Amino acid sequence: MVDQTLAKYLNELRILTMLRTQGPASRADIARRLGVTPATSTRLINGLIERDLLEESRGLSSKVKDELREPGRPGGRVSLNPGGAFFLGVEIGVGVIRFAVIDLIANVVDSSEISVSRELPPSAAVAAISNQLSLVEKQRKFKSKIMSVGVTVPGIVTSEGYVINLPILGWKSTDLLAELSAAIPLPCFVENNANAAAFGAVYTQPSLPSVCTIFLKLGTGCGGAAVINGRLLRGASGTAGEFGHIRLSDDGALCSCGQKGCLESWVNLGALARNYLGTDKLTESEFAALPAEVAEKASEGDEKALSALDTFSHWMSLGIVSLINLFNPSAVILGGVMRPVLERTVDQIRDGVQAGIISGIPIPEVRLSELGKFECAIGAATIAHHHAFDISRVEIHEHELQP
Structure with a gap:
């Protein structure tokens, strides 16, 4: 028998990914696309609204009235709530660290850069990232809503966030993910800068x-x-x-x-x-x-x-x-x-x-x-977003989706 918690989690990811890539939809459309019962769809959508990840516009047109909805609830369009979650992306470059924050629909809402030493050691880079995260979280709209941090470097990086070689900064055999995880109380991800920029270029333009x-x-x-x-x-x-x-x-x-x-x-x-x-x-x-x-x-x-x-x-x-x-x-x-x-x-x-x-x-x-000079930082943020709220990162089978 399928674990109910797993099925709920996977279906939530499917809703979030569908709305990010395809735009707002009615409750009826969501139920049909997920292939779940109206009651299940209602529970999932309401739960995501309560967590501030979705929002629903209210409308009373005759067409909307005919769509599936919870009894007693006005019909409307369900969409991602842009301000429901944010993700910090970081590019560690030569003499510079760039930062970008994206919202839940993967739009850039903040960006900045700082000058650093051209011979920046890993520990100093981690300290700078931790400090920037603290500054970002002090802003009211981001407080308690930064979900994770993605970091890029211009070198060879393994899937486990281990920097094999970064000659332009003099780094070699550096467990950057471990250092980040020790300093930052959020999920962290480390990626090669070109990988991040590539992923961001695709992820921010789902069309x-x-x-x-x-x-x-x-x-x-x-x-x-x-x-x-x-x-x-x-x-x-x-x-x-x-x-x-x-x-x-x-x-x-x-x-x-x-x-x-x-x-x-x-x-x-x-x-x-x-x-x-x-x-x-x-x-x-x-x-x-x-x-x-x-x-x-x-x-x-x-x-x-x-x-x-x-x-x-x-x-x-x-x-x-x-x-x-x-x-x-x-x-x-x-x-x-x-x-x-x-x-x-x-x-x-x-x-x-x-x-x-x-x-x-x-x-x-x-x-x-189309991402400009912050493309690597934006890409890093999209990787963090992807790990948190995108179904495509999860290997699943159809039978796992029915609660």
Whole structure:
């Protein structure tokens, strides 16, 4: 016999996920979509309303009156209560930590960033996150409603939140999840930054086709991730998605992984600097300003800038074609600090992809991320949201859903 508590929990998750992805619905619609009795649906909805996770608009139209509802209760539309729960996302970067708070419908309601040491040790990062959480929780609307915390780092992370290698910050073999859990009295999750950005790009736009989405995050490196049927592709130990290290040639600049010819070494900030300026010996501020500068100069007809963008588009297209051949995605999303360059070259990249893929393979949509510079922090928050209130993370069988 199915455990009644488990069935109730799973059906609650189904309601919350359905309303997040499909929008408000009547009680009758919810009962039909869940395949449960009207009485069961009423109990579940009322319980979620009492917990402040759902809200119901009241209406007395003839159509609504005919819909299923609890006797004596005016009919209406049931929807998520945005302010019923919040989730904190954190991006630990180089010299900066970014924070984003999303509400129950995965809208961003707060964001901020702080400057930190470029040689930030894990303990200092955890302390900064704990302090920020305290500051957020002091705000009246967030008090006692932050449900969990997601944290991203630009390195290799296992499924258990263990940082295997984070050379850009000098971290190695760090149990970051354990340190976070010891300092923060909420569920915590640790993820690679590209994985988080990829997941956030899909999770915050449920209308997008998401059977298989590839995400590439371009900046100092080239991070990548695949989201398949709403879940991150993690591999055997959770380190899948190092798409920046697809080998495209036998020569080129030395990649951060120690090899030559990787996609990353052709399309990152260093490559853009070499192709535009002839050197990659830039300061951090010069690197930060480079994509916008190259894009602006290209719009003015500068030959070096145009050549640099052509080279970028060429290698970016080759990399995407390889990923399409491997994954057959429905969409490829491009994000990161190279946004100004991507805006100038996305049509060229699309043309290169169309010319390069195997005949007969459907051409996926190549588009830009809509999350901006907080995309990793937002993605981390969506991962926290996903673990708390999304049915797709749970392996279930139909017989478990009937109480």
